[in-house]
Amino acid sequence: MIPAPFDYEVAESADHAVALLGQHGEDAKLLAGGHSLLPLMRLRLAAPSVLVDVGRLRDLNYVRANGDTVAIGALSTHEEVHRSEVLREHCPILAHTAGEIGDPQVRHRGTIGGSVAHADPASDIPTVLVALDAELVVHGPAGDHTVAARDFFRGIFESALGPQDLLTEIRVPKMGAAGWSYQKFNPRAQDWAIVGVAAQVRDGRTSVALTNMGETPVRAGAVEEALAGGADAAAASEQALEGTSPPNDALASAEYRRHLARVLTRRAIEEAASR
């Protein structure tokens, strides 16, 4: 409840944030909406010596259609992503899924960039980005570079971000007429997913990714291949466990998660194909 003492710096720009991270070293953490980091700090499971607050970088809060993609500023809140007309038109799966996160308080404070950078395999947004083949824009000491969502997530709370990197933008392809589904299984509305499955059916090709079935979002390649090979949803979903290593914890057993992954994969494929 009471975090350990820490210093607090306000970043005035993305460059300033990068400079502050360089100045304070590895014990500095970026703070945006605070809905992942602060609970850890309050329980004293994390004790960074400095927080660099990027929450005032309002120029990183936007959703813009841009050619074949939609660009989302990292500081857009989940609620803003959920309510965005641009996303509802061009990337409805993301707008929908943002509305499934936590509770209204969390959605009004937590940011899409914070959620992605935190790299929690139980979070919903990373899975959707992996299923959509999104790109992430990273601002570091050497300027901007992009990372494919599939390559961004490296482990539990581990990402491709370096110690002085700031995630600034998420770019998702416009979905056009693609069908989609996000199946989230959570005991209570405010809970993280026990298991989640994102599916997109685009031009006859289906992509599928799983939430909380391993240390990172898992792209269900075997399911996609089975579908490409003509299998129906039920048969293809039997392949959903390939590459997974679900946790076994107080929230659910690994066995139950494996079962749910197959059921929810089938449901996601069926729903995506029907809308």
Place this chain on the structure above:
Amino acid sequence: MTQVAEPEAAKQFVGGGVLRKEDPELLTGQGRFIDDITLPGMLWMSFVRTPVAHANLTRVDVSAALEMPGVVAAFSGQDLASEWAIGMPCAWPIADRVLPEEPTADPRIPDHWPVAQDKVRYSGEIVAVVVADSREHAADAIEAVEVDYEELPVVTSAEQALADGAQVLHESLGTNKVYTWGFKNGDVDRIFDEAPVVVKQRYYHPRLIPNAIEPRGVVVSPVASQGEFTIYSATQIPHILKVLMALVTGIHEAKIRVIAPDVGGGFGSKLNFYAEEAIAVAVAKRLGVPVKWIEERSEGYLATIHGRDVTQDMEVAATEEGKLLAARVKLLCDFGAYSQLVTPGIPILGAWLYHGPYHADAYGFECVGAYTNKTPTDAYRGAGRPEATYAVERIMDALALRVGKSAAEIRELNLIPRFTEAKEIASGLSFDSGDYPASFAKAKELAGYDEVRREQAERNPRVASEGKGKLLGVGISTYIEMCGLAPSQVLAALKYGAGGWDAATIRCHPTGKVTVITGTSPHGQGHVTTWSQIAADALGVTPDDVEVLHGDTAISPTGMDTYGSRSLSVGGTALYKAAEKIRAKAKRIAAHELEVSEDDLEWREGKFQVAGAPDKAKSIPEIAFSAWTAHALPADEEPGLFATAVYDPPNFTFPAGAHIAVVEVDTETGRTEIVKYVAVDDCGTIINPIIVDGQVQGGVAQGIAEALYEEAIYDDDGVLVTGNMSTYRVPSAAELPNFTLDRTVTPSSTNPMGVKGIGEAGTIAAPPAIVNAVADAVRAVGVDFIDLPVSAERVWRAIHSARGGGDGERAAPDTGTGAASMTPQASAFGDADERSEGGAQ
């Protein structure tokens, strides 16, 4: 204040939907809770709690903490040992005894010190206290206290505790057994031997963690020169706390004042004497300045009492037709590490209720309790009665199946018919009044019971054969409970350490206004409103004329506080009796002033009127003024219009009713959705229907939580795995259905207003209604037994197992490689720093 149901002219406020007088203040943030109290020079306490469940304390060194910024003092258990006249009290010590035999041993109540002195027995027990100039400094400094633990084997279940060779928690007792207590009524064993039908089942009622919206907290303000202490505590029991604090600290009772400010719920968890309260007094005494502590939520999960954790072997004997002949039960209770205030007595509160509202000829009850290395259990909403109701209502469904009847038919066959005067029942108590068939008939109608059954018969076979889809289930709970704790003589027989009476004082002011001082201590129940309604009707004033004072032992010196759905039936009746005394005196004065005989006066329209001459009348406010001026009182009449009544009830009250749940169960995921929930409750006379509905809604929500979501889980090392709200699943409004609420009204024969109590009924009734419904649904796919909580995974396992997909055993959770979804869950991770890498934004 606005009254919505009854017109002003009726002068009848009891029974009307008077809006809560408390709410404007609370809803606009003007309430004054424990954490709103800040006193000049106040210091903060923070506690070092053992992470180890069972260990000898070989060293507790607070010296490094004293060097930390802002720290003023720090104390180990040995440092504070001289402050305690006695250990922390257990007011309900129960000995080995099978009634009517005399006890065969002394009660086994171990020493329980506010700060552990040489041994710790559950994770979360306090080993040291640090006092600093801010909450933050205190929280930082506890990390500097050095403690060496010599770990001992850990006992985490009652079975394990009572096994041969088990590690004993309390050496002075020589055993982990708390007691075996029981009784028989009638020829129960012979009936079981001879009955054509006997149904048995074991049920486990999980351990639950109370979650009042406001955590606990305490502020103690000393007047050092006078040796006086004012204790502000988020407690349900200011009066009892005062007595106990005097006993534990040796401080004269007259030097202790306890104030319960606005208190944000309790559910039994604030019905206790807690270590932190005693330590706060000791520290304030040592340092001579005010000290404060506010509980953190995850701290509370370890430090505040838990509930239930009872295994029940339930049996009924019946005829071939399903007519109940006898009921018999054996309980095995995991009480945790110590006997808290009323820990041993909790199962006894349900001991007479294991044949429910059904007729039987004979009865047997036996309970065994054990100490284990877990947080102590104690009263949690319902306390003993949810366990009894769950066992009875589940086994009635099992009996129905066995004799080929429906769940409704078995109840209609066995419910005791309507009665209005006290009636002895098989377990030996006397129920006060009841019309159980009427409640059940109404609930069936509201639930559309027959229609749902028709739909179920059509749908479930199809879903079962397709292997996917949603099964429909209907669950019934025709519950009865026992409250209004309690007749003091009964409590004496049960070795309870206090009386069951309560008190009320009425002061009629010369301005016409009225003050009511109550000995009950509301913490969300709305006594200010309800008591105002009672006083208004009794004295011919409006609820707005009545000020109700409570929760401060300097203002209300006499009372027994609020728990066990007792406040209205005991404290409310005391108020009713005090109003009778006021009216008797007022009538004498009115007769004197009107120059008529008392016999010529009648109480009409809120005044004493001369019979046949309604314009000759005196109101209570008028008489209050003349009693105050005392210019022309009758001879020998004392000035002033005040009265106090202390009421000791002659019997318990027995609220009852019928709840019906309709659920859909997803056969693939095991998830349950509540389609409809009907509650028809009978709590006797209703004072305020809005408050009754609120109690039922909250109670049912808590019961649904118990049925579908909540379970406190310990690992084999005695670590609480469900250590916060991310893993201990308290549901929110989003998980709950709309409730269909209705009532029957069968006035109690116990008290003059005919009231029974409604604080716990929903929590008692709901769990078996939900679980019976889920069991009813999954029976279609071959599941023959399922138990609490019917979480999605548990239901899936049962279905999976019934289909031959495994034995349904669950692998132990890995606590080393946990899911990231358990982020705020210490035990899920090995190393904090590693987890926060990755540039979290």
